[in-house]
Amino acid sequence: MMPHQPSQWICAGRFPPPYDGQSLLTQELLELLSPEFSFIRADATARPPEGRIYAPGRLRLRRIPEMFRYIHHLRWLTTRYPLPILYAIFSGNPLGHIRDCVTFAWAIPRRRPVVVWTHNALLSLHASPLWHRTLHWLTRRATLFVFAGRSLYEPLRDILPEEQIAIIPNLVRRALLCSQTEVERKLAHADVSSRLRLLFVGHMLPEKGGWQLLEAAFLLRRHGVPFQLTYVGGWVTSHDASAFTRRIAELGLSRQIVHHGSIRDPETLRQLYLSHHLFLLPTKHPTEAQPTSILEALNAGCAVIGTPHATLPEIIQPGVNGFLVLQHPREIAEAIAHYWHNPNLWYSHARAARQLFVERFHPDRIRQQWIELLRRVQQSIPELAQVTT
Template sequence: MSSVAIVGRFPPPLDGQAVVTRTLADLLDREHGGTLDVRRFNLSAPEGDQISDVSRGDRLKHYLGAGARLRTWASSLPAGPILWPSVSPSVMGHLRDVGTVLPALGREREVYAVVHRGDFHTQFEHPLTRWTAPGLIRRLAGVVFLSHGLAERCAQWIPPEKRIVVHNTIGPDVEVPPEAARAKSERSVSGRPVRVLFLSGMIPSKGYLVVLDAIAELQHRGVEVEATFAGRWLSAEDERAFWTRAHAPGAARAVRHLGGVSDRAEIQRLYLDADFFVLPTTYPIEAQPLTIIEALSAATPVIATRHASIPEMIEDGVSGRFAAPDANALADAVEASMEPNVWFALSRGARARYDAAFAPEAVRAQWMELLAHMRPASLHA
C-alpha cells in the first residue's frame, strides 16, 4: 500500500503551524480524498487550545521525551518518505531538531522538511546554529518551501536539487464552495459602506494600525467604510493603544473588533461579507499567509504588501492590489478598487487565482508530482 509519514505539530493547540500540518495530512490521506496511507506522529505538547496553556518547563519535558517515542514509532513504519512540517529556524527549535527529531528518524529514510516560516534562512547566519544547519541540510532529502521567493532566500546554503516549492492550501471547514464564491462576485457593491476585513493575530507588524489609519483616511475622503478586525491580542496594552488610536483620528465609529475567532463557519462568513481583505504586513517571519488563501477562496480581493510570499500569491490588478505599508497607500488601493466593474473583475480574479494555485485539488497535484519522484517503492505499488 502506498504510504507517507508526517511528523509535526497537530491540533491542539489550534495555531497556524498545527492547522497547516493537519491540512497537509488530510490532503494526502485516502480517508479524506487523497490516495495515500498517511501515518501521523504528533509533536505537540498536551497544551489544550492555546500554547500558553502549558508551562515552558512542561513543554521542554515533553520534547525531551519525544525522541524515544518518535524512534519507536519510526521503526514500525512501512517503507516510504517522511514529511516534516515542524522543522524550525529558531535557535532552540533547531537544536531540538538536530538533537532529537532527526536522530530518532534514522538515516535510512528520505526525510523532507516542509518550511512554514519566512525566516528559515536565519539559521545559516546565527552564530549558534550556522555550523549545525548545513548538517541538517545534508541529512534531508529535500526542503519544501511555500514559494520561489522563500526558496531563493536559502539558495546559497541549499542546493537547487533540494529546494522544492509546493503551496499551502486550506481545509474544507473554511473553503468557500464555488457557487457561494460565484454569487458573491455577482453582488452589488454600490449604495452601501465598503466592507474591509483584517483577520490575523493582532501583532503590530501585521499592520492593523496601518489599516486603522487607512479607515480614518477613507472617512476623511468621504468614503463610507466599515472595518472588521478579528484576532487575539498579544497584550492588554496593545488593545488599549488600538482603541486610543481609533478614537484619535475618528475611525472608531466605523470599526469593530471581534477578538479571536475559532469557529470556522464564522471565519468563512467574515470573508464572504467582506469586500476587501487587507493585510499590510511586514511581519518578520511571514511566509505564505493562510488568510490570503482563505480570502481568495471567498472571491474577496486582497490588498497587501509585497512581502514574503505575497507577491506570488496575488496578481496586481487581477486578484487584488499591492500597497505599501502606509495608510494613504492602503486607502488609495481600496478607493481605486471600489468602482463596481473593477471590483467585479477583482472578485472573479481572486477566486480564479485560488482555483488555479491554492485549491486542495491543485496543491494535492503538486504534492503527488513530488511524491512520484521519490525513490521508495511503496509509492509506486
C-alpha cells in the first residue's frame, strides 16, 4: 500500500481528454491546490470520437461498461485508502443522477466525508417528483456541497441546510490568464467603431444559443452594423454541423462568420479573447451553472452579453459590464448594436469586466477559498485529521 501523503484526498471526476469545460476545470483545480493537497483520481470521463462531444443526458450503450469500471475503481480506492473524497462529477441530468446514486450506494462508505462540487444546476432534479427523493438522499450522504453561485443553491433550501453549503466561483485556467498590461493594450488599440469583433465559446448545442446568434448576426448586417462573429466549440453530431453551415449560407453570412471548432491550445484561445470586443452566450441550457467561458472573457476585458439564466445575473451587471437579454435574435442584435453606436460604452464595460474578474474571480482568490474549505472539513473530523496531515 502506498503511504499516505499530507492532505491527501480521493477525487472522483472527469479529466481530459476530451478537453471540455468540466474536465479542464477539474484538472486545473487539482493542480491549483498542489502542493497543499494531493489527489488520487477516479476518472469517469467518456471519450467521444475526435472533434465531437457527447450531449449530456443521452444514454449510450458503450458508456454502461465504462461507468461500471469507474464505479468499481472508486470502490476499490475508497476501500484501500481511508481518505476524504472530492466528488467533482455530481450531475444535474437524470442519467447522471442515476450514476451518482449507484456510486454513493455502492462505492462510497456511509461515514466517509464527501465534498460535492456541482458543475451543473440541480433545479430540474429538485422539481421532479421522480428524482426529488433521491436527490434529498444524496444531500444527506454528502458532507458539504460547493456551488459556483448562490442562485444555484437557493431552490434547494428545503433539502439542503445553509451550513452544508459553500459558495466558491469557478476558476480560470492559469494558461488563459491575461495580464493587466495586455488588457490595457487591448483597450488602447481597440477600434470598436469600424468593426465589432464578437466571440462565442461553448458546446455547439441549440440550448447554448449559438443558432440564435446567427439570426442576430443577420439582423446586424441588415441594419448596417459591421462585425465578425467567431465561434469556438465542438459539435454533438455531423448533422448539426451541416445544418449550421447551410444556415450560414442561407443568411449570406459566410464572410462574417468563422467557426474554429474545439481549440485545445490555451494560448490560441487566450489570444482570441484578447482580440475580440464582445463575448456572447445567450444560453438557456437546463443544467447551466457558471460557464467558465464568461469568466475567461472578463479576464480578457470583453464586455459580455448573456441571458438571465443560471448564475449569469450574478456575473453580468447590466449597463456596467454588459447586458442581459432574452434568447431572442432581435434583443441580442440590439444589445450588440449599442456598442457600435456608442464606442465609449464598450470601453467602460470592458474595464468594468476586467475589474470584476480581478476582484472576484482571479485564481489566487479561488485557490485560497478551496484550501480553507478542505482544511475545515479535515479539521472537523479528528480521525480524518490524523490520516491526512
